[in-house]
Amino acid sequence: MSAVRSAMAAPSFTTWVSVVLMLLLFIAGATSYTGFGSTQVVLNLLIDNAFLLVIAVGMSFVILSGGIDLSVGSVLALTTMVAAWLLQVARWPAELVIVVVLLGGAAFGALQGAVIHVFKLQAFIVTLAGMFLARGLCFLISVDSITIDAPLFVTLSQTQIPLPFGDAFLSPGAVIALAVLGLGLWVAHCTAFGRTVYALGGSETSALMMGLAVGRTKIAVYGLSGFCASLAGLLFAFYMLSGYGQHGQGVELDAIAAVVIGGTVLTGGYGYVAGALSGVLVLGLIQTLIAFDGTLSSWWTKIVIGALLFVFCAVQRLLSLKKPQA
Amino acid sequence: MSSPTLAMSSPPARAALWRHPLFRPLAALALLLAIAAVSVPGFLHLEIKDGRLYGNLVDILHRAAPLMLAALGMTLVIATRGIDVSVGAIVAISGTVACVLVAEHGLAIAFAAALGAALLCGLWNGLLVAGLGLQPIIATLILMVAGRGLAQLLTDGQIITVYEPASFFWLGAGYVFGLPVSFYVVALVAGLTALLMKRTALGLFIHTVGINPVAARLAGVRTAAIVFFVYVYCSLGSGLAGLLISSNIKSADANNAGMLLELDAILAVTLGGGQLNGGKFSLAGSLIGALIIQTLTSAIYALGVPPQVTMVVKAVVVFAVCISQSSIWSARRSA
Numbered sequence: 001m002s003a004v005r006s007a008m009a010a011p012s013f014t015t016w017v018s019v020v021l022m023l024l025l026f027i028a029g030a031t032s033y034t035g036f037g038s039t040q041v042v043l044n045l046l047i048d049n050a051f052l053l054v055i056a057v058g059m060s061f062v063i064l065s066g067g068i069d070l071s072v073g074s075v076l077a078l079t080t081m082v083a084a085w086l087l088q089v090a091r092w093p094a095e096l097v098i099v100v101v102l103l104g105g106a107a108f109g110a111l112q113g114a115v116i117h118v119f120k121l122q123a124f125i126v127t128l129a130g131m132f133l134a135r136g137l138c139f140l141i142s143v144d145s146i147t148i149d150a151p152l153f154v155t156l157s158q159t160q161i162p163l164p165f166g167d168a169f170l171s172p173g174a175v176i177a178l179a180v181l182g183l184g185l186w187v188a189h190c191t192a193f194g195r196t197v198y199a200l201g202g203s204e205t206s207a208l209m210m211g212l213a214v215g216r217t218k219i220a221v222y223g224l225s226g227f228c229a230s231l232a233g234l235l236f237a238f239y240m241l242s243g244y245g246q247h248g249q250g251v252e253l254d255a256i257a258a259v260v261i262g263g264t265v266l267t268g269g270y271g272y273v274a275g276a277l278s279g280v281l282v283l284g285l286i287q288t289l290i291a292f293d294g295t296l297s298s299w300w301t302k303i304v305i306g307a308l309l310f311v312f313c314a315v316q317r318l319l320s321l322k323k324p325q326a
Numbered sequence: 327m328s329s330p331t332l333a334m335s336s337p338p339a340r341a342a343l344w345r346h347p348l349f350r351p352l353a354a355l356a357l358l359l360a361i362a363a364v365s366v367p368g369f370l371h372l373e374i375k376d377g378r379l380y381g382n383l384v385d386i387l388h389r390a391a392p393l394m395l396a397a398l399g400m401t402l403v404i405a406t407r408g409i410d411v412s413v414g415a416i417v418a419i420s421g422t423v424a425c426v427l428v429a430e431h432g433l434a435i436a437f438a439a440a441l442g443a444a445l446l447c448g449l450w451n452g453l454l455v456a457g458l459g460l461q462p463i464i465a466t467l468i469l470m471v472a473g474r475g476l477a478q479l480l481t482d483g484q485i486i487t488v489y490e491p492a493s494f495f496w497l498g499a500g501y502v503f504g505l506p507v508s509f510y511v512v513a514l515v516a517g518l519t520a521l522l523m524k525r526t527a528l529g530l531f532i533h534t535v536g537i538n539p540v541a542a543r544l545a546g547v548r549t550a551a552i553v554f555f556v557y558v559y560c561s562l563g564s565g566l567a568g569l570l571i572s573s574n575i576k577s578a579d580a581n582n583a584g585m586l587l588e589l590d591a592i593l594a595v596t597l598g599g600g601q602l603n604g605g606k607f608s609l610a611g612s613l614i615g616a617l618i619i620q621t622l623t624s625a626i627y628a629l630g631v632p633p634q635v636t637m638v639v640k641a642v643v644v645f646a647v648c649i650s651q652s653s654i655w656s657a658r659r660s661a
Contacts, residue, residue, distance in 0.1 A: 068463070115645070119652035122602055124409070124463060128589060129644035136637030143632060245634070253471055256464075266464050299478035306472020313460055313468070 014316055015263030015271070018278040025285040033292045039168040045284040047170065050177035051076065051232035051239065052254055052283070056262070056276035057184040058228025059255040064188070065221045066201040066268025067123035071112065072229040073251035074134035075105055077244065079233025081138040084146035084243025087153070094152035101230050108134065109226015113219035127222075131252070138245030145244035148237060156238045173235040180231065181277055188273040197221060201268025257305055258283055261312050265320070282308070347599045351614040354597070358618060362625035369628060379504045382624060390620035391508035392417070392567035394613050396587055397594035398519055399560030401612040404595050405536045406553050407604030408462035412451060413564045413591055415473025417584025420444045420565035421572030422477040425486040428494050436494070437569060444565020447473065448558035456554040466557075470588070477580035487577040498574030508570050512613075515563065520609055532556065536604030590619055593640060596647050 030037030046053070055072050062069045079101045086092045086100065112130045116123050148154075160169035188194040196217045199207040208214050236247060260266060261282050262275025286304050290296045362369045362382075372381035396413050403410045420440040428436035447469060454465035488494055500507040523529030531552050534542040543549045567587070572578045596602065597618050598611025619640070626636050 115649070118654075119649050120654055121648050121652060125592070125596070125602055125644065125648055128592070129641045129648070131641075132589070132637045132644065133641035136634060136639075136641060139632060139634030140638065143634060253467065256467070257471065260464070266461055297478070297483055299475040299483060302475030303472050303479065306468050306475065309464075309471060310454075310468045313454075313464055314458060317458055317460055 012263065012272065013319065014312060015275045015278065017312075017315070018261050018263055018275060018282055021261075022278050022282050022285060025282065025289065029285065029289050029292060036288075036292055039163075039165070041288065043163075043168050043170055043174070045281055045288065046174040046177065049280050049284045050171065050173040051235040051248075052251065052258065053177040053276060053280045054180050054228050054232040054235060055251060055255045056258045056280050057180050057273060058225035059252075059259050060184065060262075060264055060271070060273045060276045061188070061197055061221050062123075062225045063256070063259050063264050063266060064201045064268055064271060064273075065197045065218065066204065067116070067218070067221065068127065068256070068266075069109070069112075069222060069225045069229075070124065070127040070252050071108075071130035071134055072225060072232075072255060073248040073253075074131045074138070075108055075226055075229035076233040076236055076248035076251055077138050077246070078108075078134040079105055079230040080237045080240070080243040080247050081141050081146070081245055082243070083234065083237050084148050085141050087148055087150040088146055094150045097150075098234060101234065102227060105230020105233070106223045106227035109229070110219050110223030112226070113222030116222065117215045117218045123222075135245065141245075143245065145242050145246075148241045148243065153238055153241060157241055171238075173238050176231070176235060180228065181273070184273045184276070193217065193220065198269055201270070203269070254283060254305075257309050260316075261308055263312075265316055266313070347608055348611055348614065351598050351611050351618065355614055355618050355621065358621050358625065362621065362628065366625065366628040369625070374504065377504055378501050382628065384506065386617065386620045386624050387509050388506040389624070390616050391506075391512050392570045392584070393587065393590055393594060393619065394512045394616040395515060395563045395567040395570070396560075396591040397598075397612040397616045398516060398609060399556075399563035400588075400591040401595050401598070401600055401607050401609055402519075402532060402556040403462070403560045404592070404600050404602060405532050405604055405607035406556050407536050407539065408455060408553065408556065409592065409602075410451065410466045410557060410560045411463060411588045412447065412466040412469035412473055413560070413567075413588035414584035414586060415470050415477070416444050416447045416561050416564040417568035417571060417587055418474050418477040418578075418580050418582075419447060419480075420568030421583050422480050422486065422578040422580050424494075424569055425488050425572050425578035426480055428488055429490065433491060433493055440569055441562065441565050444561045444568070445558065447565075448561025451561060452554035452557035455557055456550040474580060477578075481578065481580050483580075485577055485579045488572075489576075495573055495576060498570045498572070508574075511566065511570065515566065516609060516613060519559075523609065528552075528555075532607070533605060536606070538605075590616075593644055594619055596644065596651075601651065602648075 026042075035041070055076065059069060059072065082104065083097050083101050086097045087094060108130070112126050115121060116126045156172050159172050161172065161175060162169050188197065196207065196212050199210065199212055200214060200217055204214060233248070237243060240247065258279030259276055260279070262272070262277070262279030264271025264275050283305060287301055290298065290300055359370065369382050372379060372383060374380070396417070400410060400413065420443055423443045424436045424440035427439050451466050451469060454460045454468070455462050458465075497507055497511070502510060523532070531542070531547050534545070534547050535549050535552050539549055568584060571583055594615035595607070595612045597615030598608055598613070600607045600612060622639060623633070623636050626639070627633060
């Protein structure tokens with residue numbers, strides 16, 4: 001009994017819940033549907049959700065710092081649009097386009113962070129305006145979808161990286177996403193910046209009094225999120241081979257849901273960047289299960305994700321209510 | 327816009343006018359209308375045809391009605407330091423419920439069920455925020471994500487079109503004394519809300535909760551009950567907005583009805599002078615804010631600019647308004 005209680009009190013409790021949930025969903029799928037239990041189904045989860053994983057890693061940092069970034073879906077769309085325009089209309093070399101859009105995304109995020117910090121505004125409203133701005137800018141470039149046929153992008157979209165075991169492969173996008181996750185873990189847990197992010201989310205006043213670089217960290221966190229969003233936009237462009245202003249509608253909500261389901265507490269300072277992976281995989285598994293089932297319609301995904309969000313938030317809330325008395 | 331030194335050096339009477347909370351939103355609306363009138367000939371033109379008033383101004387009032395209803399509720403939610411991002415989903419739910427039921431069960435039952443569904447949504451949000459103590463944005467995010475799914479479940483993913491009864495269309499497209507019915511609906515709701523705020527202690531309590539929830543609770547205000555009330559109220563307003571929309575377009579689109587309405591409602595409240603960190607709100611200001619947004623949209627359509635550009639303009643306006651509201655200005659003034 002006391003073992004159970006101490007396990008529940010551990011900060012990693014909700015993250016472990018999401019890992020268990022992920023395994024349960026997978027076992028449920030593997031026993032109910034033939035072909036679900038193959039390695040490739042698991043790898044496809046990573047391939048199809050690579051962009052979401054990258055965004056969720058960036059979002060983890062923002063939420064750990066006590067903020068929120070609603071602009072990520074629009075920044076993703078803007079990245080696909082700018083990349084497509086530069087490649088197809090301006091005929092820039094693909095490598096240069098990649099560097100430019102990544103820097104642009106980071107700058108967009110950092111600018112939002114600067115507005116939040118300098119004018120002491122709520123992250124919610126500033127990134128909401130950023131969301132409108134990025135989405136609107138997409139349509140200023142073009143209201144139609146632009147198809148990308150740059151050789152580098154086409155090659156990247158078709159490359160399959162074979163794995164040593166089984167008959168399975170990964171896409172370059174999935175490999176990049178896993179690399180971002182690894183980097184994110186290292187930054188969050190092994191660098192001064194990562195510790196400052198946690199301190200900031202725990203209490204901004206305390207962080208300030210400890211002499212931490214609150215402003216610089218805040219701006220960097222949103223810059224990182226913007227960078228991740230534009231990298232996700234590139235992965236999305238590899239995946240779809242087009243730039244379109246309607247790409248990535250509602251991705252910000254999926255990313256927030258993934259981070260919360262992965263065990264990061266929305267008030268900040270508490271959670272794991274690794275949770276982004278289990279959160280994204282849980283969302284992906286739900287979609288795959290519904291697709292495999294065939295009789296359930298796509299809107300069940302929304303209802304189930306909503307229900308999961310509720311359960312995780314309620315559990316987090318109840319655990320945090322218990323803590324002060326313990 | 328914010329020029330304290332100018333205001334202070336002005337004569338007292340003018341200073342009072344400058345400082346009136348409704349001055350800035352009204353000035354913005356007037357400026358916008360003036361720009362539209364200059365750049366689009368006949369923008370302000372009104373005429374009476376078949377006993378109805380026609381013109382862009384009536385059109386703006388009519389089209390802004392759902393947003394004004396949502397903004398009234400959002401005003402009270404934001405006044406308690408909250409936020410309700412499920413407004414659009416509730417619009418979809420109530421519109422869908424009404425359209426699914428109206429042909430078979432008649433108008434009264436359809437409307438009652440739609441508002442009942444909105445009431446349930448409000449109770450859910452209120453329970454999560456006031457009862458469970460979840461952060462408002464995440465508590466209402468749950469319904470924002472799941473709500474549209476539920477609405478799609480009711481319609482099986484189809485767009486439901488209503489052909490009869492014709493009385494269903496009266497609410498969203500009818501006219502009384504030459505003005506659209508939607509105008510009277512908004513006037514009625516706004517009037518009732520204003521009465522509730524001014525004639526009862528409720529307005530005062532909402533102010534108190536927004537300024538300092540802890541102090542309010544210690545002073546004996548039933549904070550949880552007030553917070554619960556504002557979410558229920560906001561949902562009911564959104565439900566009514568859903569009825570107006572579905573009655574106007576004669577159909578229910580669970581996937582797109584009221585899309586991003588919550589963001590426009592938040593924007594309307596901000597434009598009307600409401601502080602996002604609570605305590606300061608103005609119902610009239612929010613209504614003017616909603617009119618500003620609709621005027622902007624209508625003017626952009628009339629100018630023939632691609633409607634998507636509205637988003638960029640809205641973003642710039644939000645940045646400008648938020649920065650002008652920033653606490654660092656008042657800090658510098660007192661320093």
